[in-house]
Amino acid sequence: MQGEEQRARQLAEFLRTRRARLNPDQVGLPSGGRRRTPGLRRAEVAVLAGVSVDWYTWLEQGRDIQVSIQVLDSITRALRLDDNERRHLFLLATGHLPPENHEPQNSVSLMLQDFLDRQGECPAFVTNSRWDIVAWNRAASLIFGDYERMSPRERNSIWRLFTSKYAKQLLRDDWEKNAKRRLAQFRASYGNTMGDSWWTGMIEALNAQSEEFRQWWPLHNVLNTPEGEKLLYHPTVGSLRFGHLSFQASDSASLQVTVNIPLDDPTKEKMKRLLRTDE
Template identity: 60%
Template sequence: MEQSNPTRLQELAQFLRTRRARLSPEQAGLPNEGRRRTPGLRRGEVAQLAGVSVDWYTWLEQARDIQVSAQVLNSIASALRLDTDERKHLFMLALQQLPAEPIAADTAVSMTLQTFLDLQGTSPAYVYDQRLNIVAWNRAASLIYGDYEGMSMRERNSVWRTFLSPYVRQLLQENWEHHARHRLAQFRACYAQAVGDPWWTDLIGELNRESPEFRAWWPRHDVLNGPEGKKINHHPAAGLLVFEQISFRATDASHLTVTINIPSDEETTAKVRKLLQRM
């Protein structure tokens, strides 16, 4: 914790006290020892559930400036039965950072989100998960970036596709290396949440075997998040297409990221519209 912000420490202490006060022993899986003078759990019970000392937890509720790790915060969040939003709030107060999100198994998108993609019209739009798998898309994206419907899940992984698909190299041409390095840096940032996971290990191994560029760049440990900005594509039927890219998290599924490539000029808009009408 930073030593210079007592207001934040007081806010953290008050938050912990209110969460403790609302939780009964029965809710926490503890025996009910009869009526209590004050509602909620005792500090010692929270400490026991979280696997920390009573003194240490007491100092936290007293707004003392002590060191706290993400692992301990997760234990406290579990002990106090915090929901997702409360857990994020706890991490922001204690560490000024959000907790690492677990890799979600469910990659299905809602009908509302799919409708949103479809309504983008001449703006190719897609959704990817924490593994950078493309899990939803609109028709413009499929016509420009490839027939996602006909691809396997591995082929729809944007890192695999970037490094091993000849079509992507043709589409990006002189901009391929910039795109590939950016996508790899995104992949490295996501990998931090799943180091040692067999799915990631298998994909990294395959890319190391099949792509000399991946093999050369992976050891650099470059890390990056965020959209690429301007995207220049060379489509085999439409020709030169120029887009401005924007990305954001889906509010109804925070493990999914929505990317929209907006035509940067009228010529690109007209070319995409013609593709949609013709194909």
């Protein structure tokens, strides 16, 4: 009970601070003359969100009231919250992350791309909420395939894992273990996007293309923790041992950065040789 009360207080403070940073001009409302305090009034936020003033006041006071996804998204739009702030709002108001209700991010900042390029012999890439590869470095293309030449569907990491002969050859005996782990992560992401036609279409296509997907998808295994190590078999340089590190991009809650770090000197030397050959 104490945790719920603390969360309600945090929600009230968060809403007040987001309201205080906006002015009427920013949201298309008349200024109404001088204001004793900065920011929008509660009544103005209520109008923008399409809720009653009393209900919004109760929410901002941290009272125990029921909130729906639709209303929280209306408040998100009214207060001009970004993706990270929207996630924070949902966690405070419901205790759960919000469903994905917008188009996935398909590009990265120049700084993030520069980070990938600076990883040298470490294959690194970025995936969005649909598990599409949206950015990569040269090392990643040399190991996992030439993403530049792939179609958007081929750049989806789940599609490629289950339909590409090259992916199966790259992982060899570890393919099934890796595929089941990645599929469980894919299932966890799907649970946050129910009703999205893209997911329905992708699942139907995977069912049609992959016998393993047809067998494993109905098992409903869910996993959010990325694997730690992997052994790959490259057609040119042979076996490669990588450690696996994944983290969320600081400027976007929907992007995950993955860096594969060589675990031994032979792997480092092979990666350097591949990069020199590709110059």
